[in-house]
Amino acid sequence: MPETVEVPKERWTGAIREVTLGATAGEGGTRTRTVTVGGETTLPFLHFEGSMPNPPVIGIEIQDSYPDDWSSVLKDAWGDVLNDPAAWAKKAEELGADVIVLKLRGTDAAGNPTTAKQAAATIKNLLPATGLPILVRGPGQAERDNELLVAVAEAAPGERLALGLCEDKNYRTLVAGALAHGHVVIASSPIDVNLAKQLNILISDMRMPLDRVLMDPTTGALGYGLEYTYSVMERLRLAALTGDGMTQQPMVCFVGEESWRQKESRQAQGVPGEWGDIEKRGVTWETTTATALLESGADIVVLRHPKTVGVVRETIDKLMAE
Amino acid sequence: MALSGLQIYKLLPKTNCKECGHPTCLAFAMKLAAKQASLDDCPHVSVEAKESLAAASAPPIRLVKIGTGAREFQVGNETVMYRHEKTFFHPPGLALRIKDTEDADTIADKASQVNHYCVERVGIDMSLNAIAVENASGDAGAFKQAVEAIRSKTDLPLVLMSDSPDAIKAALQADGGHKPLVYAATTDNWQAMADAVKGANAALAVRSRDGLDELADLATKLADAGVEDLVLDPGSRALGKSLSDVTQLRRLALKKNFRPFGYPIITFPGEVADTEEGEIVAATQYISKYAGIIVMDHFDPAVAYPLLTLRLNIYTDPQKPISVDPGIYEFNNPTADSPLLTTTNFSLTYFSVAGELDGSGMPAWLVICDAEGMSVLTAWAAGKFDAETIAKAVKTFDVASKLNHKKIVLPGHVSVLSGELEEELPGWEIMVGPREAVDLPAYLKQLR
Ligand code: B12
Numbered sequence: 057m058p059e060t061v062e063v064p065k066e067r068w069t070g071a072i073r074e075v076t077l078g079a080t081a082g083e084g085g086t087r088t089r090t091v092t093v094g095g096e097t098t099l100p101f102l103h104f105e106g107s108m109p110n111p112p113v114i115g116i117e118i119q120d121s122y123p124d125d126w127s128s129v130l131k132d133a134w135g136d137v138l139n140d141p142a143a144w145a146k147k148a149e150e151l152g153a154d155v156i157v158l159k160l161r162g163t164d165a166a167g168n169p170t171t172a173k174q175a176a177a178t179i180k181n182l183l184p185a186t187g188l189p190i191l192v193r194g195p196g197q198a199e200r201d202n203e204l205l206v207a208v209a210e211a212a213p214g215e216r217l218a219l220g221l222c223e224d225k226n227y228r229t230l231v232a233g234a235l236a237h238g239h240v241v242i243a244s245s246p247i248d249v250n251l252a253k254q255l256n257i258l259i260s261d262m263r264m265p266l267d268r269v270l271m272d273p274t275t276g277a278l279g280y281g282l283e284y285t286y287s288v289m290e291r292l293r294l295a296a297l298t299g300d301g302m303t304q305q306p307m308v309c310f311v312g313e314e315s316w317r318q319k320e321s322r323q324a325q326g327v328p329g330e331w332g333d334i335e336k337r338g339v340t341w342e343t344t345t346a347t348a349l350l351e352s353g354a355d356i357v358v359l360r361h362p363k364t365v366g367v368v369r370e371t372i373d374k375l376m377a378e
Numbered sequence: 379m380a381l382s383g384l385q386i387y388k389l390l391p392k393t394n395c396k397e398c399g400h401p402t403c404l405a406f407a408m409k410l411a412a413k414q415a416s417l418d419d420c421p422h423v424s425v426e427a428k429e430s431l432a433a434a435s436a437p438p439i440r441l442v443k444i445g446t447g448a449r450e451f452q453v454g455n456e457t458v459m460y461r462h463e464k465t466f467f468h469p470p471g472l473a474l475r476i477k478d479t480e481d482a483d484t485i486a487d488k489a490s491q492v493n494h495y496c497v498e499r500v501g502i503d504m505s506l507n508a509i510a511v512e513n514a515s516g517d518a519g520a521f522k523q524a525v526e527a528i529r530s531k532t533d534l535p536l537v538l539m540s541d542s543p544d545a546i547k548a549a550l551q552a553d554g555g556h557k558p559l560v561y562a563a564t565t566d567n568w569q570a571m572a573d574a575v576k577g578a579n580a581a582l583a584v585r586s587r588d589g590l591d592e593l594a595d596l597a598t599k600l601a602d603a604g605v606e607d608l609v610l611d612p613g614s615r616a617l618g619k620s621l622s623d624v625t626q627l628r629r630l631a632l633k634k635n636f637r638p639f640g641y642p643i644i645t646f647p648g649e650v651a652d653t654e655e656g657e658i659v660a661a662t663q664y665i666s667k668y669a670g671i672i673v674m675d676h677f678d679p680a681v682a683y684p685l686l687t688l689r690l691n692i693y694t695d696p697q698k699p700i701s702v703d704p705g706i707y708e709f710n711n712p713t714a715d716s717p718l719l720t721t722t723n724f725s726l727t728y729f730s731v732a733g734e735l736d737g738s739g740m741p742a743w744l745v746i747c748d749a750e751g752m753s754v755l756t757a758w759a760a761g762k763f764d765a766e767t768i769a770k771a772v773k774t775f776d777v778a779s780k781l782n783h784k785k786i787v788l789p790g791h792v793s794v795l796s797g798e799l800e801e802e803l804p805g806w807e808i809m810v811g812p813r814e815a816v817d818l819p820a821y822l823k824q825l826r
């Protein structure tokens with residue numbers, strides 16, 4: 057007797073919100089392209105029971121001054137453009153970035169603290185160099201982030217940048233800045249469903265429309281907490297699909313930063329022979345982290361190595377094909 | 379999937395004779411469902427009912443053992459869709475495929491490379507688990523020779539890949555009873571394959587060429603033919619489609635207790651991709667999504683190490699971070715003058731630091747605090763790695779008695795603890811080390 061297999065389908069009641077990044081001239085900005093993320097009504101790439109109207113996108117990270125602390129593998133791959141954010145962004149666009157992710161290092165090339173004025177100048181120089189939507193991250197200390205990102209928000213009104221990281225400590229100033237100048241915010245919480253929800257609630261209480269909020273669940277790289285991020289993202293996505301309105305924000309993962317910070321992607325000498333070639337190991341570290349997180353719900357993966365970008369692009373294309 | 383009390387009740391005699399010690403058959407059924415009673419207590423239960431109840435209490439995904447002795451590995455017996463629901467239990471076996479058309483030296487080289495590859499992470503040795511031998515030549519003799527050549531190099535379990543039952547028989551003989559996995563039974567050869575593995579102590583993979591219906595059909599036939607250890611290949615060779623397929627197999631097994639799919643899954647990342655990078659991506663997908671055995675076409679340490687790390691991550695119990703015992707640890711034969719450092723008992727943290735201390739060649743003491751298995755910053759943020767914890771560890775392990783000095787080095791990330799620790803440890807000098815462990819050797823050098 058031939059079997060017929062009845063495929064069980066989940067009937068999800070919730071959907072991820074759509075968030076659009078960037079604004080064209082007609083919309084009050086100067087971007088040549090906008091990018092919309094979110095909108096899923098299914099778990100990642102399970103097209104048989106729901107839809108993914110917008111494929112996940114790739115952000116390429118650039119920095120406002122030379123990334124002295126980067127792995128030599130990355131420095132070799134990018135070469136001279138690392139000294140010039142505009143040239144770097146152009147190169148990133150050529151490589152197939154969907155969005156540019158500008159990280160403000162907090163110090164300039166000479167090692168002095170970046171001023172608000174410098175941050176504003178950086179974004180002003182960057183805007184004409186690329187037509188892509190831009191995410192901007194501060195150095196990662198609440199006070200400094202506020203100071204620099206508010207300046208960026210003011211310097212690029214109406215561009216619908218995504219500004220972050222907005223944490224429980226500093227969300228008020230950042231959200232106010234983003235509200236006033238027509239931007240999106242990135243709400244960041246440390247690998248915890250309830251903290252993520254709580255922050256979204258606080259942000260929406262400030263009357264920030266939820267179609268202008270991205271969520272950063274905090275990325276742990278492969279071998280450095282990946283499993284925690286992976287599971288918290290699965291839990292957030294399941295909560296969102298079962299209708300919990302405060303978990304329905306698209307998720308962004310800073311994969312490159314975390315992957316290339318580790319010994320495995322930095323150290324060529326004095327490591328066990330079983331670790332293999334440094335470049336291949338580093339790129340695989342980033343690719344593997346990105347793939348695992350795309351499959352647990354990432355809508356934006358922010359990458360560093362040009363080779364990873366190519367591989368992840370192909371992966372997304374394959375996974376989107378029904 | 380366990381039966382409900384009501385489902386069990388339907389299988390009982392419904393006479394309420396009370397001999398089981400319960401007032402009614404229904405009450406007894408409820409106890410059975412709650413696993414608070416044993417079916418043996420009912421003297422009147424029919425043989426058929428016993429069988430269906432036994433079948434229902436079998437794990438939804440069969441545990442399949444492959445290989446023998448120290449290199450045996452077990453896959454299957456998973457109980458959840460998502461690791462946060464409980465944990466994933468049996469990490470997928472990673473195999474490298476070797477073709478019998480490759481020249482003898484290459485075959486021998488690859489076999490011993492895979493055999494010897496072992497990389498340590500957080501104190502755990504990680505290795506590959508199997509070698510797949512493909513009968514690409516189509517010739518039974520060549521296949522047998524390849525198996526013999528590999529067997530002479532390793533005890534690793536084999537996946538014997540051929541469409542020909544005769545070739546499989548020859549290979550099984552050459553394998554010499556190491557409990558291989560035979561790949562694969564298809565609609566064309568399933569009966570002969572079932573015969574070939576019978577009595578040979580081998581597991582059998584089932585490959586569908588036409589979707590899940592065919593897979594279920596074949597798996598049912600093979601189970602009926604008495605093959606117990608099955609492994610499933612849904613046959614899809616596109617990244618997205620195979621993600622859907624393995625998800626459906628897992629769901630049907632767990633949620634619907636659909637017996638034909640109650641077995642581990644075998645995947646071939648290289649057949650899903652045109653490039654090695656694509657293969658890595660597919661392997662990543664299969665490690666996190668539901669594979670029991672993953673057969674790779676490339677072997678490179680720079681890839682094996684990240685993939686094994688991913689497997690370790692995904693199969694770590696979410697409720698139990700891997701940790702080490704608090705205590706005082708020695709590096710490079712420290713003396714009473716050697717520096718003392720401190721950190722938490724999260725394995726990843728401990729081994730990051732231990733690796734650097736070891737490698738620096740310089741003597742040092744390391745006192746590990748009980749921070750409930752959390753990393754430095756996590757534990758600090760959770761209040762589990764504070765001045766009090768550190769002071770307590772210093773006292774509990776009587777660290778001072780081993781030293782001529784009273785200096786302790788804090789992880790750079792928690793430099794803020796210096797002040798409080800000075801108060802908790804009067805008379806001690808609190809020093810702040812680098813933020814990252816990699817910079818420890820340089821730091822130690824400069825201390826001297
Ligand atoms: C995985 C993770 C978790 C996991 C726990 C993992 C674990 N078992 O520890 C989970 C999800 C459970 C978790 C929980 C929390 N987390 Co957490 N977590 C992380 C994450 C992603 C990685 C941590 C990690 O494993 N690092 C790797 C280990 C090896 O690093 P390490 O221990 O620091 O060791 C390094 C150095 O410190 C140094 N070192 C170590 N020892 C020593 C000793 C000496 C002498 C020297 C010189 C150097 C040295 O060497 C190592 C390698 O360089 C980080 C963010 C990130 N991307 O780093 C956040 C992070 C640490 N978590 C954070 C927070 C706030 C929390 C929570 C409090 C959130 C909450 N309120 O629930 C909880 C606390 C736990 C609780 N209440 O139960 C914050 C801490 C912020 C801060 N600076 O205070 C971080 C930084 C995230 C963030 N950006 O907000 N977390």
Ligand code: SF4
Nearest residue numbers: 394395396398403420
């Ligand atoms: S012994 Fe069996 S038949 Fe009698 S009451 Fe118990 S379950 Fe029912």
